[in-house]
Amino acid sequence: MKIIIDSGHGGKDSGASGFGVKEKDLNLVYARLLAVKLENYNIEVDRSLINDHYYSPDELTDKIKKSGADICISCHNNAANGAARGFEVIHSIHSQGTLAKLTAEEVRKTGFPVRRVFSRESTAPSRVGQDYYYIIRGTYPTVETIIVEFGFMDNGEDFKLLTDPAWQDRLTAAVAAGIDKYINSSIALKTRIQGNSILLPEQLKAALKAVNSAANTSIVDTYYRIAPVYGIKADLAFLQAVHETNWLRFTGVVKPEQNNFAGLGATGPSNPGLFFPTAEAGVEAHIQHLYAYAATTSIPEGRTLYDKRFHLVRRGSVTYWEDLNGKWAVPGIGYGERIVELQRTVAERYPLPDKPVTPEIPSTPHWAKVCHDELRKAGLLLNDHIDTIDQPATKGVVFCLVNNLRKELIKNE
Numbered sequence: 001m002k003i004i005i006d007s008g009h010g011g012k013d014s015g016a017s018g019f020g021v022k023e024k025d026l027n028l029v030y031a032r033l034l035a036v037k038l039e040n041y042n043i044e045v046d047r048s049l050i051n052d053h054y055y056s057p058d059e060l061t062d063k064i065k066k067s068g069a070d071i072c073i074s075c076h077n078n079a080a081n082g083a084a085r086g087f088e089v090i091h092s093i094h095s096q097g098t099l100a101k102l103t104a105e106e107v108r109k110t111g112f113p114v115r116r117v118f119s120r121e122s123t124a125p126s127r128v129g130q131d132y133y134y135i136i137r138g139t140y141p142t143v144e145t146i147i148v149e150f151g152f153m154d155n156g157e158d159f160k161l162l163t164d165p166a167w168q169d170r171l172t173a174a175v176a177a178g179i180d181k182y183i184n185s186s187i188a189l190k191t192r193i194q195g196n197s198i199l200l201p202e203q204l205k206a207a208l209k210a211v212n213s214a215a216n217t218s219i220v221d222t223y224y225r226i227a228p229v230y231g232i233k234a235d236l237a238f239l240q241a242v243h244e245t246n247w248l249r250f251t252g253v254v255k256p257e258q259n260n261f262a263g264l265g266a267t268g269p270s271n272p273g274l275f276f277p278t279a280e281a282g283v284e285a286h287i288q289h290l291y292a293y294a295a296t297t298s299i300p301e302g303r304t305l306y307d308k309r310f311h312l313v314r315r316g317s318v319t320y321w322e323d324l325n326g327k328w329a330v331p332g333i334g335y336g337e338r339i340v341e342l343q344r345t346v347a348e349r350y351p352l353p354d355k356p357v358t359p360e361i362p363s364t365p366h367w368a369k370v371c372h373d374e375l376r377k378a379g380l381l382l383n384d385h386i387d388t389i390d391q392p393a394t395k396g397v398v399f400c401l402v403n404n405l406r407k408e409l410i411k412n413e
């Protein structure tokens with residue numbers, strides 16, 4: 001579990017203001033304190049976005065998605081009409097808001113007013129069914145992002161507390177406590193469909209070979225090539241195929257020639273499901289079906305839609321592998337858990353190879369060693385200087401050398 005903290009605004013964008021204080025400066029204080037508080041819970045914190053730097057929305061959401069964090073806390077402070085006050089948390093419209101609610105609950109205990117916990121859907125026609133706030137919209141569903149508005153800096157009472165170090169400490173401690181509660185709750189223990197793989201292709205190939213020596217392991221590479229295009233975890237997608245096909249032995253109703261690795265459309269012996277022309281197409285259809293569940297956006301540009309059942313899925317309705325139960329597989333009790341369990345098993349039984357020992361690089365001789373040795377051989381350098389060859393020579397040494405050379409030249413005339 002890793003958390004990335006974003007100090008809202010920065011650089012040319014100073015955000016709101018109140019009583020002569022810029023929001024971006026106050027956000028930095030809160031972001032830094034929150035990082036310390038979370039680390040006290042032994043939570044891994046990515047601080048790379050705690051700075052006074054301006055990022056465009058795309059840059060910011062890209063950095064968050066690529067950070068490998070599970071959760072992003074974007075730290076802000078509000079301003080409105082001077083009268084509004086209190087703490088607010090905003091979560092994704094796709095989330096139950098558990099993280100946000102637990103955080104607000106802890107803040108309420110401090111006595112600081114909590115104004116609201118909410119989510120907001122975009123009203124733009126092109127963003128129907130998406131979040132209003134870009135940092136939440138742009139990071140969903142790879143990272144669970146919440147925006148924390150610690151208080152209203154244009155409200156006199158809030159401002160006094162927000163700028164008081166004791167309250168800064170209490171508020172960030174409360175937020176950290178809420179986050180820690182969430183992490184220890186069952187929801188956070190679920191595994192996201194989207195994100196990066198934990199396993200390397202080699203580990204999965206080794207596992208596949210061990211169970212089914214006849215299998216063509218290049219299918220693993222196909223998963224690792226296609227899944228990231230859709231932001232889907234390649235290792236778990238492949239392990240879903242492993243689960244569905246019994247390690248590519250196709251012992252169920254689906255036959256190998258169908259290239260249908262995840263039982264798409266298969267309901268029983270009389271209906272073995274979809275056929276795909278190639279293994280590539282079959283893998284892509286599988287990934288597309290996962291993408292249909294996990295994401296709300298259309299398939300990446302330039303890709304062919306192979307999954308004929310794509311439009312039957314309620315888009316964005318499943319974020320976690322564990323929640324495929326009863327959806328991908330019916331009744332599917334423990335379906336998603338078994339796929340995640342396979343990932344753990346492979347990681348344990350086929351650990352990453354130890355880092356290869358760096359072979360000793362044969363030391364290349366010093367560039368000037370040849371000259372040194374030849375001069376010595378010719379008797380022009382009386383002492384060995386190889387240990388100090390990079391040190392500057394005194395005028396005296398140069399004079400001696402040139403003089404020796406001069407004498408040598410005269411001698412040979």
Ligand SMILES: [Zn+2]
Nearest residue numbers: 008015076077
């Ligand atoms: Zn702000």
